[in-house]
Amino acid sequence: MPPVPRTLAMAPDADGDQATSAPSGSSDGVMVPEPFTLVVFGASGDLTRRKLVPAVYDLWCDGLLPPEFAVVGYARSTKTEDEFRAGLRTGVEEFSRAESLDEVSWQRFASRLHYMSGRYDDPSGFRALRKRLEDDAEQGAGAANVLFYLATPPGSFQAIIASLGESGLARRGTGVAPWSRIIIEKPFGRDLASARDLNRELLAAFDERQVFRIDHYLGKETVQNILVLRFANSIFDPLWNAKYVDHVQVTVAEQVGVEGRGPYYEQAGALRDIVQNHMMHLLCLVAMEPPLALDAEAVRDEKVKVLRSLRPIPPECVAEGVVRGQYVAGEIGGERVPGYRDEDGVAADSVTETFVAMKLFIDNWRWAGVPFYLRTGKRMAVRMTEISIHFKPIPQVLFGAPPRGPLQPNVLSVRIQPNDGISMRFQVKVPGPAMQIEPYQMDFGYADAFRRAPEAYERLILDAALGDRTLFTRSDEVEAAWAFVEPILEGCRGCPDVCPSTYPAGSWGPAEADTLLEADGRKWMLVRRPKK
Numbered sequence: 101m102p103p104v105p106r107t108l109a110m111a112p113d114a115d116g117d118q119a120t121s122a123p124s125g126s127s128d129g130v131m132v133p134e135p136f137t138l139v140v141f142g143a144s145g146d147l148t149r150r151k152l153v154p155a156v157y158d159l160w161c162d163g164l165l166p167p168e169f170a171v172v173g174y175a176r177s178t179k180t181e182d183e184f185r186a187g188l189r190t191g192v193e194e195f196s197r198a199e200s201l202d203e204v205s206w207q208r209f210a211s212r213l214h215y216m217s218g219r220y221d222d223p224s225g226f227r228a229l230r231k232r233l234e235d236d237a238e239q240g241a242g243a244a245n246v247l248f249y250l251a252t253p254p255g256s257f258q259a260i261i262a263s264l265g266e267s268g269l270a271r272r273g274t275g276v277a278p279w280s281r282i283i284i285e286k287p288f289g290r291d292l293a294s295a296r297d298l299n300r301e302l303l304a305a306f307d308e309r310q311v312f313r314i315d316h317y318l319g320k321e322t323v324q325n326i327l328v329l330r331f332a333n334s335i336f337d338p339l340w341n342a343k344y345v346d347h348v349q350v351t352v353a354e355q356v357g358v359e360g361r362g363p364y365y366e367q368a369g370a371l372r373d374i375v376q377n378h379m380m381h382l383l384c385l386v387a388m389e390p391p392l393a394l395d396a397e398a399v400r401d402e403k404v405k406v407l408r409s410l411r412p413i414p415p416e417c418v419a420e421g422v423v424r425g426q427y428v429a430g431e432i433g434g435e436r437v438p439g440y441r442d443e444d445g446v447a448a449d450s451v452t453e454t455f456v457a458m459k460l461f462i463d464n465w466r467w468a469g470v471p472f473y474l475r476t477g478k479r480m481a482v483r484m485t486e487i488s489i490h491f492k493p494i495p496q497v498l499f500g501a502p503p504r505g506p507l508q509p510n511v512l513s514v515r516i517q518p519n520d521g522i523s524m525r526f527q528v529k530v531p532g533p534a535m536q537i538e539p540y541q542m543d544f545g546y547a548d549a550f551r552r553a554p555e556a557y558e559r560l561i562l563d564a565a566l567g568d569r570t571l572f573t574r575s576d577e578v579e580a581a582w583a584f585v586e587p588i589l590e591g592c593r594g595c596p597d598v599c600p601s602t603y604p605a606g607s608w609g610p611a612e613a614d615t616l617l618e619a620d621g622r623k624w625m626l627v628r629r630p631k632k
């Protein structure tokens with residue numbers, strides 16, 4: 101049976117990608133991967149409990165995993181398999197899509213969850229892991245194909261990758277069954293040099309086609325819908341360029357603070373944590389040219405072209421085009437919250453930015469002269485991720501003429517979260533004898549139109565098991581994003597005023613972020629409160 105394409109995709113590459121047999125298509129057009137074992141490093145941690153295992157459980161319950169599927173958790177903590185399963189059960193109860201845990205399904209699923217403890221740099225631990233995988237595959241308790249998931253803090257990535265290479269588990273370049281693939285969590289490096297080092301080490305153990313650099317944003321349905329909106333509707337593409345678009349805004353606003361991850365955030369800041377990855381992906385999907393095909397290489401080729409067309413912001417220009425902020429104590433949802441410097445694990449004199457706003461340009465034919473305004477922050481007024489395309493105003497000849505004043509231009513907004521959907525602002529005549537015109541919002545909400553979408557991790561784990569790399573970041577893409585961000589980081593370090601501006605928690609960031617747009621005669625998009 102030929103593979104049946106899934107929503108936005110994307111059959112495994114024609115190069116075969118070490119497949120033993122083609123994935124099988126289900127009746128609703130969704131493919132089920134061939135048998136594989138998921139090996140999670142850092143299996144005692146937060147990501148495994150809150151995201152990975154609930155996602156895998158939901159896939160299992162939806163019949164999207166093969167019966168031979170198994171999970172082997174590997175981490176340094178000592179625990180029994182029962183303890184491991186009990187911990188994961190609480191995660192599934194709390195975070196799975198299932199409204200309540202079905203005991204029979206859970207017991208069947210739990211019997212496929214295994215745990216091993218070992219160090220990440222210990223050859224004997226990896227020998228034991230290899231033996232276990234081979235034995236399990238032989239006895240039908242697992243499968244010979246292995247998907248490794250690096251769910252540890254990045255400090256352990258190198259040791260794990262090296263151990264996988266040395267133990268033979270990486271199976272680099274074998275080109276035949278059974279396959280090994282590796283999913284590697286963000287952050288991918290902390291600057292260009294460290295990203296290059298990590299790529300070098302990864303590619304010493306694995307081939308690029310075995311590597312899946314994950315950014316869960318790309319697994320979100322609404323993010324994928326950007327491509328559908330642009331390229332499956334004939335009305336948008338003719339308008340999607342400098343002739344009709346005045347500017348573009350991208351906002352990634354979080355209400356949460358550092359959530360107990362102060363030491364990590366101190367080393368990262370908003371530029372590394374959000375701008376270099378999530379925001380660059382969103383920008384690429386909005387700005388890229390139509391790919392030759394919806395396959396991994398064609399899509400990623402176009403994304404890389406956008407990154408390479410970004411006008412560099414040299415360190416000495418950072419003070420003009422980039423605003424950095426840090427939250428101080430304030431109020432969110434009626435509750436007082438502490439300032440960043442009072443969070444656990446944060447230095448009392450920290451200069452780490454929790455907010456960034458910037459103006460950038462994509463110097464290519466399509467976008468010449470169109471500003472893209474990006475902003476992201478923690479402890480903002482509301483949680484929302486939204487892209488808005490602001491079209492040029494109409495000539496002020498008919499309706500926009502004085503004394504009525506200019507009409508508000510059309511805006512197309514793509515809401516990534518919450519209330520994911522799309523809205524369009526356009527002008528309507530208010531009924532009555534006068535020519536009174538007002539803006540109106542036409543709205544499409546995913547939740548109203550469709551059943552609840554799968555979580556991003558479900559989609560991404562399934563794609564990796566199917567060998568589809570479209571929604572994962574290629575090595576040149578990650579390096580191109582760092583190449584853009586690095587001079588900004590350098591400029592921030594060298595700023596005479598190295599301290600970011602402050603903003604109260606629960607606000608929209610420092611006043612300088614507003615000034616950035618006001619200087620160009622523009623404003624940040626008004627924000628709607630999420631529906632209750």
Ligand SMILES: NC(=O)c1ccc[n+]([C@@H]2O[C@H](COP(=O)([O-])OP(=O)(O)OC[C@H]3O[C@@H](n4cnc5c(N)ncnc54)[C@H](OP(=O)(O)O)[C@@H]3O)[C@@H](O)[C@H]2O)c1
Pocket residue numbers: 141142143144145146147148150151175176177178250251252253254255256285286287
């Ligand atoms: N949590 C999330 O929601 C989330 C979201 C996006 C991305 N991520 C990324 O996913 C990865 C894992 O996140 P997490 O929140 O699960 O992390 P975590 O809970 O801090 O760590 C996961 C596991 O890694 C091991 N570990 C922790 N610190 C270590 C160290 N210094 N050296 C070696 N091993 C260490 C621990 O297991 P043992 O001590 O038992 O070995 C721990 O249980 C990180 O790269 C993170 O950036 C997480």
